[in-house]
Amino acid sequence: MRQFLVFQSLWAMQTEPGPLEAQLDRIAAAGFDGITDHYYKLEDVQRLHAAATARGLQIEGQLFPQSVDDLAAALEVISRYGCHHLTLQADVRPRTQPEAATLIEGWQRLAEQVDFPILLETHRYRLTNDLLFTLDLLAQMPDLKLLADLSHYVVGRELPEPAALADDEQIRTILRHSWGFHGRVASSEQVQVSLAFPQHQPWVERFTGWWRYGIEDWLARTDTPWSLSFTCELGPPPYAITGADGREISDRWAEALKLKTLIREVWESCCL
Incomplete structure (x- = not known):
């Protein structure tokens, strides 16, 4: 039976008190299945892997490669410890499809050599910055595996x-x-709006519908891995909107818990 895992972003925890271990304790106690964080420097990978494993949490690693060699060097470290999957925020902005395809093909060759998925994230100021450029890439490279951040x-x-x-x-x-x-x-x-405010409900409904579509499509595939992940990634300011006093106008931790509940309900309804 395939599983659905909900992770919490450690970037979202930057404004929360306490060291890494205390934050992981809070994440595990809240019922998250794993965490998302930078995962390529040996000391950071060692500490995060040990702390997460001790609490039964899985890891989505994040990397920001500018070249094929960047991924190769990171995999030398990551492969010793493993992760649920590695997400690439490709920190390059090629102007042409051939430039982009050459990089991606190099990353795909490396991805074939490890036992965890490597996914290319849709993200501003990255290779996938523009929706139409990314769609053209998919038409050219239909086997390209993405990590969808639709915001x-x-x-x-x-x-x-x-x-x-x-x-x-x-x-x-x-x-x-x-x-x-x-x-x-x-x-x-705005890249991040509160889930609770009435004026945002049309967008909450729209994103929920998209995520439902994505889950249903994943479930219908025959070549999927055993588990699918969803990271609650409610970032600190300036992603989070602040008032004149510089304080956030919503409670991101409470909203992360709400988002976790929402997306698990979507998964369960898709599996009926």
């Missing part, structure tokens, strides 16, 4: 609400090539 395309392209059919179909194409998710709700103008 970047919503705010990056100022997608309208109500939805345009063409825009929704483009997002669904991204989801059909996605093997994991980073979760936050965006609007046309």
